[in-house]
Amino acid sequence: MNVSTSGFYAWLKRGVSQRARRDAALTERIKQIFEASRETYGSPRVHQALKRQGVQVGKKRVERLMREAGLKARVARVYRKLVGLHRFYQRTPNLRKDLPKPTASNQHWAADLTYIRVGKRWLYLAAVIDLYSRRIVGWSLGKQKTVSLTRASLQMALRNRKPKPGLIFHTDRGVEYRAHEIQALLKQHGIQASANRPGMCTDNAEMESFFHTLKGELIKESTFYGEMHLRDKLAGYIQHFYNRIRLHSSLNYLSPVEYEAVTA
Numbered sequence: 001m002n003v004s005t006s007g008f009y010a011w012l013k014r015g016v017s018q019r020a021r022r023d024a025a026l027t028e029r030i031k032q033i034f035e036a037s038r039e040t041y042g043s044p045r046v047h048q049a050l051k052r053q054g055v056q057v058g059k060k061r062v063e064r065l066m067r068e069a070g071l072k073a074r075v076a077r078v079y080r081k082l083v084g085l086h087r088f089y090q091r092t093p094n095l096r097k098d099l100p101k102p103t104a105s106n107q108h109w110a111a112d113l114t115y116i117r118v119g120k121r122w123l124y125l126a127a128v129i130d131l132y133s134r135r136i137v138g139w140s141l142g143k144q145k146t147v148s149l150t151r152a153s154l155q156m157a158l159r160n161r162k163p164k165p166g167l168i169f170h171t172d173r174g175v176e177y178r179a180h181e182i183q184a185l186l187k188q189h190g191i192q193a194s195a196n197r198p199g200m201c202t203d204n205a206e207m208e209s210f211f212h213t214l215k216g217e218l219i220k221e222s223t224f225y226g227e228m229h230l231r232d233k234l235a236g237y238i239q240h241f242y243n244r245i246r247l248h249s250s251l252n253y254l255s256p257v258e259y260e261a262v263t264a
Helices: 005-014 018-036 043-052 059-069 147-161 180-188 201-219 227-244 256-263
Strands: 108-118 121-130 135-142 168-171 192-195
Touching (some): 108 227, 147 180, 168 201, 227 256
Antiparallel strands (some): 121 135
């Protein structure tokens, strides 16, 4: 190795370098943030969380320390079954595509539903998101994919937010949202219905993104012991973590609740 005996013993006595000690201390802070995020934050969000704590550190260093500590955010690839195409309703236009982005809360909402496997059966989650702050304002869990499920999530959103007439409510063209009961509820509150263009699931990208995040951060590699167990976990994740704590890159690394408070 071309190392002298005296050089070897000098190296043994030298101890841990100052930079190594700083790295070790920073890694502990990173681990605390990572665990507080339910192991969902990658290096960009950990870096932003450190900045909020007053720690000045480079992105590359955070990335390196997380890699060395084996800290990797949970993600998932989401495969969604198509809603029955034979039940398509073609009448409702896509109002969102010709409008600018919302400038305040309760101007544009979007909604969708997804599948979650519990044991050997599927449960269904319907959710409503405010497109201004990405805050989940209503949700409902049930054993069947029905109009009652989507109506319950919309009713929760209406109770929580009490929007003024003129709000746009955007969904896909599934029967669960095009049904007369849903349309009557929207009309009652002066809400305008909007829908994806046929075959264009990206028209509702924000809901797709939320479900992808939810499944990667909560559902993946988790075991649920029944509907009530899943419901409790969803309530904690959506109402406490996702809406109030989780840093969103699209919101300047604020949580939805923080973003609404700052821009109110």
